[in-house]
Amino acid sequence: MPHTIKRDSYFWLIALQSSCVTFFLGAFGPSQALLRADQNTSLTVAGLHGTSMGVAAILAGYANSHLVHKFGRSRTGWIGLAIFSFGVIIFVASKPVQLTILAALFAGFGVSVVINNFVTSLTAHYGKNAAYMVTKANAIGSVSFVLGTLTVGLIADSFREFWRIGILALLPFALYLFFFRRDKNEVEHIPSEEGPQGGKLSAHFWISLFGFFCSIATEFAISFWAAVLILDRTGASPAISTLVVVAFGSGMAIGRWFGPAILKNIEIDSQIKIYMSTQFVGFAVLWFSHNLTISFLALLVTGIGVSSQFTLTSLRLIGLSDGRPDLSMGKSSLAAGFAIGLSPFVLGLLGDNxxxxxxxxxxPVLSLISLLVIQFIPSHVEQEVELQK
Known part of the structure; x- marks a missing residue:
């Protein structure tokens, strides 16, 4: 008989921590065009901000299991949020491109640390209900993502020179979480005598990690260059780019919020196949479309398809890690970093030629590879049917 789970205070703390960094990620996209205009840089130089974020994710992947071993997941999450906040302040306050690229490295490192521990913390807290609750928490982050995009876009539209203030809006919220929502009575973490999680991982894990890489690569290829595709296909104004990101982010929010309830009786691998198929259909319509309205709707559907792939493929990898979730998330961060750094660059390079x-x-080639990995390497991650209070 299904049992009831609820969003307790721990759920909200972890979800809201994640929302701080997703607000920045939502603001980061439209801020690039504004920053490029302020700094008068080329597209290649401006693109180094995204590359810096990818490098940061790789560094966080190497550091993750060591940080968790030394400080525990809870404190590591706060350390990540502190480093992220430092990076955001430098990013907003700096004018030289060298400093903003460096700031993106600090912010990106913090983003990856927070997200890595977001997944493992909720997985440990909810056990077999993790897929449902992590995806729900991700939905809250998607709303924050859209708010970040809209905040910077609307401020830039009305008060061009003050667009950076929109990014700073997340800092008071981060301070509120630390001083008023943090569990001040949590049990002191004692590092394991066995050291950080390590050891060899199975061939199935590594092949599945490559499938994860392909999945993340499709997400960032779409989010970075979808605006250019729509401009090329429809001849729309460049000002449409912010709305494109909103359509994609809104689709992710819809998928993450309603998907878990609709698909709760379906095993995780099958859920991933449904999401990937939805992404494939939405992208196909987007690619063939020459109509702006249809392109927006297609991007919305694509966002729904992309929405829960990170969460569910991360849980797959944890299930294939032989009980080493922090090691698994570290490897996932490495793969995500390479995907974030390489995918938009390779797509841009191909686009130039x-x-x-x-x-x-x-x-679609990357999507097909991800789908084949899911098909031929089942994870057997257990999931219970649950109801929500």
Missing amino acids: LGISRAYLMV
Whole structure:
């Protein structure tokens, strides 16, 4: 008989920590065009901010299991949020491009540390109900993502020179979480005598990690270059780019909020296949469309398809890690870092040589690889049917 689970104070703390960093990620996209204009840099130089975020995710992947071993998941999450906040302050306050790229490295490192421990903390807290609750928490983060995009976009539209203030809006909220929502009576973490989680991982894990890489690569290829594809196909104004990110982010929020309830009786691997198929259909319509309205709707559907892939494929990897979730999330962060750094760059390089439309055929190829990995390497991650209070 299904039992009832609820969003307790721990759920809200972890979800809201994650929302701080997703607000920045939502603001980061539209801020690049504004920052490039302020700094008068080329597209290649401006793109180094995204590359810096990818490098940061790789560094966080190497550091994750060591930080968790020394400080515990809870304190590591706060350390990540502190480093992230430092990076955001430097990013907003700095004018030279060298400093903003460095700031993106600090902010990106903090983002990855927070997200890594977001997944493992909720997985440990909810056990077999993790897929449902982690995805629900991700939905809250998606709303924050859209708010970040809208905040910077609307401020820039009305008060061009003050757009950076929009990014700073997350800092008071981070301070509120630390001083008023943090559990001040938590049990002191004692590092394990066995050291950080380590050891060899199975071939199935590594193949599945490559599938995870392909999945993340499709998400960032779409989020970075979808605006260019729509401009190329429809001839719309460049000002549409912010709305494109909102459509994609809104689709992710919808998928993360309603998907778990709709698919709760379906095993995790099958859920991933449904999400990937939805992404494939939405992207196909987007690629063929020459109509702006249809393109927006297609991007919304694509966002729904992308929405829970990170969460569910991360849980797959944890299930294949032989009880080493922190090690698994560290490897996931490494793969995500390479995907974030390489995917938009390779797509842009192909776009310069083949045109953006042909270059975008890279996305369904990566999606197909991810789907085949899920098909031929089942994870057998258990999931209970649950109801929500």
